[in-house]
Amino acid sequence: MKLFAHRGFSGKFPENTPLAFHKAAELDVFGVEFDVHLTADRQLVVIHDETIDRTSNGSGFVKDMTLDELRQYDYGSWFGEQFAGEIIPTLGEVFAIFKETEHILNIEIKSDIFEYEGIENLISEEINAVGLQERIIVSSFNHESIQRFHQLQPMIQTGVLFGSLIVQLESYVKSLPGDALHIPYYHTFRGIIKEAISNGAIVRTFTVNDETIARQLQTAGVDAIFTDVPDIMLAALGKNHTNH
Ligand code: G3P
Numbered sequence: 001m002k003l004f005a006h007r008g009f010s011g012k013f014p015e016n017t018p019l020a021f022h023k024a025a026e027l028d029v030f031g032v033e034f035d036v037h038l039t040a041d042r043q044l045v046v047i048h049d050e051t052i053d054r055t056s057n058g059s060g061f062v063k064d065m066t067l068d069e070l071r072q073y074d075y076g077s078w079f080g081e082q083f084a085g086e087i088i089p090t091l092g093e094v095f096a097i098f099k100e101t102e103h104i105l106n107i108e109i110k111s112d113i114f115e116y117e118g119i120e121n122l123i124s125e126e127i128n129a130v131g132l133q134e135r136i137i138v139s140s141f142n143h144e145s146i147q148r149f150h151q152l153q154p155m156i157q158t159g160v161l162f163g164s165l166i167v168q169l170e171s172y173v174k175s176l177p178g179d180a181l182h183i184p185y186y187h188t189f190r191g192i193i194k195e196a197i198s199n200g201a202i203v204r205t206f207t208v209n210d211e212t213i214a215r216q217l218q219t220a221g222v223d224a225i226f227t228d229v230p231d232i233m234l235a236a237l238g239k240n241h242t243n244h
């Protein structure tokens with residue numbers, strides 16, 4: 001079972017910051033997951049929430065601020081005073097951190113609340129600019145975003161995010177089309193997921209920070225987990241955690 005560092009190495013460092021990504025880049029995990037939003041001046045930035053309130057010393061919606069305005073705030077001190085000075089990174093800056101590594105990069109398009117018109121195009125162009133096509137997975141809870149991205153980049157893998165499951169799951173995912181299911185880990189033991197796995201579906205689960213649960217997911221045939229504690233999971237899961 002593969003490991004993705006969720007929002008970078010977010011268990012020990014402030015999530016979705018350059019520091020969290022540099023620390024993830026040092027780990028022998030399969031991949032790294034992070035979340036992308038669009039600023040008022042149409043810059044792609046990596047942050048989880050629609051607002052900066054929880055993860056900075058500022059407040060307001062990402063969509064209402066320019067990159068320069070967003071950069072006036074500190075994205076580390078909320079997590080610990082020793083992390084003061086962390087910035088909100090652009091997608092390009094995160095790509096640069098992983099340019100020379102082998103990590104798979106899971107870009108989660110956070111367009112399920114605000115649609116950020118044209119965000120799929122901007123992400124596609126950024127990927128082309130750095131030539132990282134073969135190391136990217138694009139996922140979203142907004143399945144229209146997945147469809148739009150697939151039209152632009154049919155060779156790039158997609159992950160279809162679900163908060164809860166639906167009937168006819170497998171045929172729905174194929175219809176988008178999506179390449180993998182990204183689901184909360186506690187749905188893994190539902191019949192519909194067991195069946196999908198036995199039919200060969202790629203199932204990745206979030207957010208798994210408990211070793212015992214991770215082992216159960218591994219036994220169930222889950223392809224990968226997203227974890228905030230990749231250090232603990234690397235130690236716990238032994239040799240099958242990576243394919244490189
Ligand atoms: O992409 C997996 C996971 O990150 C989805 O949920 O809220 O942590 O972005 P969230």
Ligand code: MG
Pocket residue numbers: 033034035108
């Ligand atoms: Mg995410």
